[in-house]
Amino acid sequence: MKDLRAWRGHPAVALLARWYLGWVFLAAAWHKIVDPASFALDIATYEMVPLWTINLMAITLPWIEVAAGVLLLLGWRVRAACWLTGGMLVMFIIALGWALAQGLDTSCGCFASTAEGADPITWRTILRDVAWLALALYVGIFDRAPWGIDRFRAQRSVHA
């Protein structure tokens, strides 16, 4: 495990993983920020959370996705960003599993509103989120000196 963590290639591989994850989260947030009412309806469709939390989630969640995506892309506070993305992905996986168990025949609302009918909830959707969770874990665990602002700041503090 120590040898694996010491491998010098991690920052390069993790950079690709970070950029990919960052792009995914920014793409996922876009329609939710543009039309929060539709996103609120998407959340309500899952019939999983109490009514009073729906709007609050619809308002805040997309911006947390944006923050996580930007931090990953810039390589700034990367480990915190990994916790954010990981936490959100665990939440999404639970929600998708719940929807699948309930037999909800609807789209997941991940990259477009459920009203548009794209991206139906299947085991493939859950596997996709699990794969993204694995990427976030990889970055969080193995990328100890991430390329980006974190590394730039670390180098500056060493030289200072």
Added chain:
Amino acid sequence: MNALPMTPRVPTASQRELRVVAEACSWAAAVALFAIGFNAVRPTSLPLVAHTPYQTLVPCPDVQAEVEAVPAVRALADPHAAFWVDARDAAAFATTRFGSAVNLPYDYLDPTPPEALIQLGKTILASGKSRVWVYGDGATPDSGEQLAKEIAASGIRNVGYLVGGAKALLAGSGGAQ
């Protein structure tokens, strides 16, 4: 007395991880506050708390079971050949019924309760009949055909629906039986 050399306390791995988690929570809280502020000033702002439930319309899973289309004439020619199920509501069933039908009203919004299907299966078994014919209102879509698919999907075999439903049966028989 010799003073011990002071060494800076190095946080353990779990302490470092806890700090990262705390930082992630701080980011989430700060961004959430920004989002609430942004929502307050945007023209299409959403109330922070919804007071009326959202009207969510989720289509029921499409039942794909195969069922036989039985012409009303054939059913009327040999009404004892099958176990009859009436998919119409109780009021319609009370007015007109066919054969020795049992009533299991079909609702397009609520799937038939599994317990009702299990009970129906037991009744069919007790009747000794090897076929099940379901008739509905004869509309488009036909409630009889939908219920027949649900019954077939529950594991009961040889299920058919009467084409044209109660209307066709009524026309074929010249009145209620």
